[in-house]
Amino acid sequence: MGRVTIAPYDPAWPGLYEEEAVQLRSVFHSRLKELHHIGSTAVPGSDAKPVIDIMAVFTSLAASETIEISLCELGYSRCTSTNSPGRLFFRKRSPVAFHLHIFPEGSKDITRHLALRDYLRAHPARRKAYAGLKKSLAWEYPFNMSAYAEGKHDYVKELECRALRWYRSPASKRRG
Structure with a gap:
């Protein structure tokens, strides 16, 4: 297993997402309902594992074999x-690492991911605290991704609850 690495925010991350998004859209055309850059690399100023997280929304996952074949052609496993x-x-894993999360339209996880991303974009103190936790865990568990993930689990769940309340609030002025 590789080293758990937390890198300072890289302004190239959104462009890397956009380049990959073009390829994904060209393969899936109308079957793809939505595509979003999520995770910490989608939050300007946030330290993150240097992995571009992408969320794709399909009408359903019924054609998962077809989806998998198309993604294999793009280098995904x-x-x-x-x-x-x-x-x-x-x-x-090309020169850049990508994680692609695919959900069916209507999944509650779609809102959860978007809420957390937008909340961290709008709340610098929360973003900084989360980055500090990730750096601390990466230092404590440099070769144990499971321990790293487990160490931040409770914090992320609490953060997601705050984010969802904020996201659903008419006063959030988020989605921009």
């Missing part, structure tokens, strides 16, 4: 051990 009901997960 399916990670069955990290799939959960209602989600497909793929990785791509």
Whole structure:
């Protein structure tokens, strides 16, 4: 297993997402309902694992074999051990690492991911605290991704609850 690395925010990350998004849209055309840059690399100023997280929304996951074949052609591989009901997960490692999270339209996880991203964009103190936790855990567990993920689990769940309340609030002025 590789080293858990937290890097300072890189302004190239949004452009890397956009380049990959062009390829994904060209393969899936109308089957793809939405595509979003999520995770810490989508939050300007946020330290993050240098992995571009992408969320794709499809009408359904019924054609998952077709989806998988198309993604393999783009260099992605399916990670069955990290799939959960209602989600497909793929990785791509070219010079840049990508994680692709695929959800069916209507999944509550779509809102959860967008809320957290937008909340961290709008709340610098929360963004800084989360980055501090990630750096601390990466230092404590440099070669143990499971321990790193477990160490931030409770904090992320609490952060997601705050983010969802904020996201649903008419006063949030988020989506911009």
